[in-house]
Amino acid sequence: DGGITQSPKYLFRKEGQNVTLSCEQNLNHDAMYWYRQDPGQGLRLIYYSQIVNDFQKGDIAEGYSVSREKKESFPLTVTSAQKNPTAFYLCASSGTGAYGYTFGSGTRLTVV
Amino acid sequence: AQSVTQPDIHITVSEGASLELRCNYSYGATPYLFWYVQSPGQGLQLLLKYFSGDTLVQGIKGFEAEFKRSQSSFNLRKPSVHWSDAAEYFCAVVPNQAGTALIFGKGTTLSVSS
Numbered sequence: 367d368g369g370i371t372q373s374p375k376y377l378f379r380k381e382g383q384n385v386t387l388s389c390e391q392n393l394n395h396d397a398m399y400w401y402r403q404d405p406g407q408g409l410r411l412i413y414y415s416q417i418v419n420d421f422q423k424g425d426i427a428e429g430y431s432v433s434r435e436k437k438e439s440f441p442l443t444v445t446s447a448q449k450n451p452t453a454f455y456l457c458a459s460s461g462t463g464a465y466g467y468t469f470g471s472g473t474r475l476t477v478v
Numbered sequence: 479a480q481s482v483t484q485p486d487i488h489i490t491v492s493e494g495a496s497l498e499l500r501c502n503y504s505y506g507a508t509p510y511l512f513w514y515v516q517s518p519g520q521g522l523q524l525l526l527k528y529f530s531g532d533t534l535v536q537g538i539k540g541f542e543a544e545f546k547r548s549q550s551s552f553n554l555r556k557p558s559v560h561w562s563d564a565a566e567y568f569c570a571v572v573p574n575q576a577g578t579a580l581i582f583g584k585g586t587t588l589s590v591s592s
Binding site: 416424 | 484512521522524568570578580581584585
């Protein structure tokens, strides 16, 4: 079945370490997105990519980086510059235009 | 500033009572409009969406939403709430002037009392 796979489900890292969250889709979607979810804040857009080798910053891109070398993959790196990285991270993809958004099951990152 | 506003952070409704969750947006053109639900520890599930046409949209689980252009609103309704509807509800828009990213409101937590 087609869908989005985020791994791992839970991730623990020490403060000051970079960490990369995986997001893979087999839906043949052109666009992919990363969101951060905090209690009471809703989902905030970190980065999105509408085509391979191109991506745009969202509302809270500082301290994060992404790459889009393949259509299927959109990994997110949480760098040591992100001051408060502990959060729930959701990846999504969509087909042409604004149709058919699919969300992954998320990665909960805890930095200690 | 362009935004999506859900004025109610937390709502408690008695089981069997009607429900209305409010959503307002501040984008110049009519965006694409969505409602999602998230149960604790679960991912997001799409309830319904509006792109154009009939302003009353039917969704899953007995939910409906009405788009009102004059009020820049897209409120979610359900005539009779069930205990299983307790969850967090998010309104989202795609400001279709550019890009395809969903922009979310901060969410409304629904509690259902017996």
